[in-house]
Amino acid sequence: MRVALVHYHLQGGGVTRIVCHQQKALGRHDIKTVILTGKPPAVRDAGDYRIVSGLQYEADRPAVTPAELAAQMRAAAGAALGGPPDLWHVHNHSLGKSLVLPLALGLLAARGERLLYQLHDFAEDGRPGNYRAMLAAMAAGRRQILSRLLYPQGGHLHYAVLNRRDHQFLCEAGLGGDHLHLLHNPVDLGPVAPEVFPAAEREPLWLYPTRAIRRKNLGEFLLWSALAPRGTRFGTTSGPENPVEQPRYRRWLQVAGELGLPIRFELVQPGGPDFSALLQRAEVAMTTSIAEGFGMAFLEPWLLGVPVFGRNLPEIMPPAGAEKLCQPWTYDRLDVPLDWLGRGRIERAAQEGLRRCLAAYGRNPGKDDVHRVLAAWIRDGGVDFGRLDEPLQETVLRRLVVGQAQSALMQPMDVATAASRGDAVATNRSLLQNRYSLARYGEALEAMYRQVARSATSAIDHLDGEILLDRFLAPERLSLLRVD
Known part of the structure; x- marks a missing residue:
């Protein structure tokens, strides 16, 4: 053939x-x-x-x-x-x-x-x-x-x-x-050098192995860095190449610096560790992306013994069954208190965002479309952080960092014990090596x-x-x- x-x-x-x-x-x-x-x-x-x-x-x-x-x-x-x-x-x-x-x-x-x-x-x-x-x-x-x-x-x-x-x-x-x-x-990382940093000796680096374009939801990554235990470091591998992405990206870098967040950006640099070596060094791989075609970030880290924490995207993951990927440390939504932003502000953002989204394709909103948006965004007095744009996310982030007492309203980071991690790593590594x-x-x-x-x-x-x-x-x- x-x-x-x-x-x-x-x-x-x-x-x-x-x-x-x-x-x-x-x-x-x-x-x-x-x-x-x-x-x-x-x-x-x-x-x-x-x-x-x-x-x-x-x-x-x-x-x-x-x-x-x-x-x-x-x-x-x-x-x-x-x-x-x-x-x-x-x-x-x-x-x-x-x-x-x-x-x-x-x-x-x-x-x-x-x-x-x-x-x-x-x-x-x-x-x-x-x-x-x-x-x-x-x-x-x-x-x-x-x-x-x-x-x-x-x-x-x-x-x-x-x-x-x-x-x-x-x-x-x-x-x-x-x-x-x-x-x-x-799922194939190619030849990978022997592990230099055994799990017991890894520094607490939570790595987002991604090019930080807009749909990767960088604001949510910053939010988790604000909630992390003291001493935990965060990092991304690459910045965006598209000039259109640059202003928003530079703004997040500025915000991270102003708030003193423990993040280093663009860790993959000439003369430094490559992507696989950096991922192998991480204690945890993170993903806060809101849209993927397949989702390599959910899969590749497990091959190197690194657990994955972050936002789940159920519709792009393989179907459930006997060979289902084990994902104990992911979440489907991340709710922040609605009253931090005000319902009116969220409703206006939803209405304008929907209008602009549909207009870009030559369409107009239907009578109930805004209500459908809000029903998906809001639940039990909270709004999903991943649905918000950068200015709204920044408002939440600044309130969270400046008013530390309110951090109790947010769910904590948890990637369980070393023993349970080992079970998940072994299960997922076996699945990936065989099925993928x-x-x-x-x-x-x-x-x-x-x-x-x-x-x-x-x-x-x-x-x-x-x-x-x-x-x-x-x-x-x-x-x-x-x-x-």
């Missing part, structure tokens, strides 16, 4: 890691692969690849028509594989990073070529700028046309997603179950590819993109950290 893996770039990041994992995992199987990408890779573990410059992001790519891009992809794949690919495995085609790739793929689909669209992220989920650009440039402002271009459906077209939420949403949008695959990411290994991942990919390759070609229809918007824009899902 010949497979072309397609992604805009190999410049680092979560999707790049998965594309490289896929090629590595398939190397043990009778499947020949090549990665088609827009420019030379920046990662060291890229395998066999070919450059197709028209695959670059919209702002970087040379001018190319859909027909030209499709022809370039077919030529590059055929030359590398010794013949045309049996299927195309394409990553994040519908995210809005390219206004020509979805159209080029449509031409391949119309020829009867088999495609597997793997969706890691959605333009409908907190990326309104991307969505509007596609709507204007590709569909003349008509959402039904955009749905046809982004989400074609046919016997020879399959989709793969990372979590139960996306699987459910696509099913509800009309995708048949035998053409929709739930493909959990592998590269070998297991390669087997799942091969089975999926065989199914796609056997699929008969058919006429092409499309999913209902309005249903996808309905699901992602449901008022209950609103968090102000995802509103521009």
Whole structure:
């Protein structure tokens, strides 16, 4: 079997890691692969690849028509594989990073070529700028046309997603179950140096192993640092690269300094410990993120014997069952007293946030939508901290630090005893090494590819993109950290 893996770039990041994992995992199987990408890779573990410059992001790519891009992809794949690919495995085609790739793929689909669209992220989920650009440039402002271009459906077209939420949403949008695959990411840190700091000798570092972009909810990380026992240190691995993220990030750095919080930022630096070594050194790994596609932060630390504490995201975690991940130190919401902010202020924030969120997608709130938002945000006199924007979070944080007596109103940090940690670590490490290994991942990919390759070609229809918007824009899902 010949497979072309397609992604805009190999410049680092979560999707790049998965594309490289896929090629590595398939190397043990009778499947020949090549990665088609827009420019030379920046990662060291890229395998066999070919450059197709028209695959670059919209702002970087040379001018190319859909027909030209499709022809370039077919030529590059055929030359590398010794013949045309049996299927195309394409990553994040519908995210809005390219206004020509979805159209080029449509031409391949119309020829009867088999495609597997793997969706890691959605333009409908907190990326309104991307969505509007596609709507204007590709569909003349008509959402039904955009749905046809982004989400074609046919016997020879399959989709793969990372979590139960996306699987459910696509099913509800009309995708048949035998053409929709739930493909959990592998969890593989690669070669890791022997542990230098045994558990008994670890300093009390609570590490957030993340690039501190907005949806990672940095304010909540600062809040926990204010509640921690004296002597506990906190740290993040990386800062944001996107210039749009910088003002909010710099503000949190300023607030942490003003309040004397025990946090060091951007611990992964040239000449210092790398990501894996730093994570291995931590006593606890933290996550306060409010939105993920898969959630590596919940999984990777356990491989190194490090327990995870923080905000749970049930809809993106693997389903319950005999092989359920043990998560004794996570929480589904973090309520702070509503009267610290005032109900009126929260209601106004909810109303304005909902209006702006929907307006970004060309929609208006329904009669009961604000009530649905508030019902999700407020419970028993408390409001979920993760739903608030940065100014509201800062107000809470300053009140908590300045008025220390009120910290009793907040739940304490607790990662239990060393003995119970050991039980959880052993359980989760075994699960990850077996269920989420590269070998297991390669087997799942091969089975999926065989199914796609056997699929008969058919006429092409499309999913209902309005249903996808309905699901992602449901008022209950609103968090102000995802509103521009």
